[in-house]
Amino acid sequence: MSCAKPLTLQLRLQSRTVTSFHSVVGRVTVTTSTLSVPQPSPLVFSHKLHFQPIFKRASTTIRCSSALTPQLKSTLDKVIASNKIVLFMKGSKDFPQCGFSNTVVQILKSLNVPFETVNVLENDMLRQGLKEYSSWPTFPQLYIEGEFFGGCDITVEAYQKGELQELLEKVMLC
Amino acid sequence: MGVTKEQVESSLKAKLNPSHLEVVDTSGGCGASFVVEIVSEQFEGKRLLERHRMVNAALEEEMKQIHALSIKKTVTPEQWKQQQESNQSNAAA
Numbered sequence: 001m002s003c004a005k006p007l008t009l010q011l012r013l014q015s016r017t018v019t020s021f022h023s024v025v026g027r028v029t030v031t032t033s034t035l036s037v038p039q040p041s042p043l044v045f046s047h048k049l050h051f052q053p054i055f056k057r058a059s060t061t062i063r064c065s066s067a068l069t070p071q072l073k074s075t076l077d078k079v080i081a082s083n084k085i086v087l088f089m090k091g092s093k094d095f096p097q098c099g100f101s102n103t104v105v106q107i108l109k110s111l112n113v114p115f116e117t118v119n120v121l122e123n124d125m126l127r128q129g130l131k132e133y134s135s136w137p138t139f140p141q142l143y144i145e146g147e148f149f150g151g152c153d154i155t156v157e158a159y160q161k162g163e164l165q166e167l168l169e170k171v172m173l174c
Numbered sequence: 175m176g177v178t179k180e181q182v183e184s185s186l187k188a189k190l191n192p193s194h195l196e197v198v199d200t201s202g203g204c205g206a207s208f209v210v211e212i213v214s215e216q217f218e219g220k221r222l223l224e225r226h227r228m229v230n231a232a233l234e235e236e237m238k239q240i241h242a243l244s245i246k247k248t249v250t251p252e253q254w255k256q257q258q259e260s261n262q263s264n265a266a267a
Contacts, residue, residue: 100242137230137237150223153245157222 067128076133080143084171085115088130089140093117100152101140107159113168145171176205177236189232190214193251206241213247213254222248 080086087104091097093115096105108115120127120139127139134141134148142149144167149155158164179199186195194213201207210229217225225248230237237243249257 100244135227137234138243148223150226154222154226 066132067125068132069125069129072125072129073133076130079116079118080146083116083143084145085113085168086143087115087117087140088120088143089117090119090121092119097121098139100138103152104140104142104155107155107164111165111168113172144168176201177208177239178205179208182208182210182233182236182240185236186210186212186229186232190216190228194254200242200244206239207244208240208242209244209246211247212245213249213251215251217248217250 085108087093087101087108089096089098089101089105091101093105096102105117118126120130130139130141131137136148136151138151140152140155142151142155149167150158155164158167179197182197183195186192186197190212192212192214194211196211198209199205199207200209212229216228220228226245229245229248230243233240233243
């Protein structure tokens with residue numbers, strides 16, 4: 001457990017003979033700071049505990065906090081709002097670095113529509129933040145008209161049914 | 175460290191109560207890539223995107239270790255029946 005703030009812990013003891021208390025358990029030091037003897041209730045000790053984390057892992061702090069910062073969110077809002085079609089993918093339009101991303105690029109190219117791509121491999125913060133932003137665990141992620149359309153499987157299925165073509169025709173007319 | 179086909183199946187069964195489920199490990203043994211076909215009544219009235227979100231949510235824990243999840247089919251029992259019948263008639267023709 002990693003904890004920056006000291007914890008206050010109260011111990012209730014039945015014995016009334018103890019006058020001071022000091023113990024070391026592993027890396028945790030317990031020091032009695034106050035002692036009150038409210039009669040006839042049990043003894044109450046107040047302790048301040050200082051935890052010294054034995055291992056400090058960078059990944060622990062990253063996982064605890066969200067990768068989707070307010071700044072990143074507003075940047076994504078803008079990117080998505082200012083382009084009719086945006087594909088967040090691994091690699092670039094001309095050099096996809098993942099089979100699934102490549103599939104969606106090829107579909108969009110075959111439909112002759114202009115689209116923007118953003119390479120998520122260039123920035124890990126962006127990659128993690130986007131997963132939260134879209135509530136979608138994988139890439140590619142396709143946005144059409146400001147709305148999350150889907151990943152690779154959904155895009156392929158919509159393309160095979162002709163639904164993607166229909167939607168994009170509508171979008172391009174506006 | 176990967177995920178087993180059985181883990182993926184048991185999570186999907188527990189959360190989506192499928193009437194038909196097929197999970198194929200396409201990772202070649204490392205457990206990081208799966209193809210899923212699932213038939214569930216819970217997909218009724220849901221769009222494709224929502225159905226995929228339901229599968230992703232059911233596999234939230236597993237997704238931390240899965241690199242690629244391909245959801246090939248998310249259909250209702252009724253759609254599944256229709257698809258089976260049309261496949262059969264295609265095969266007969």
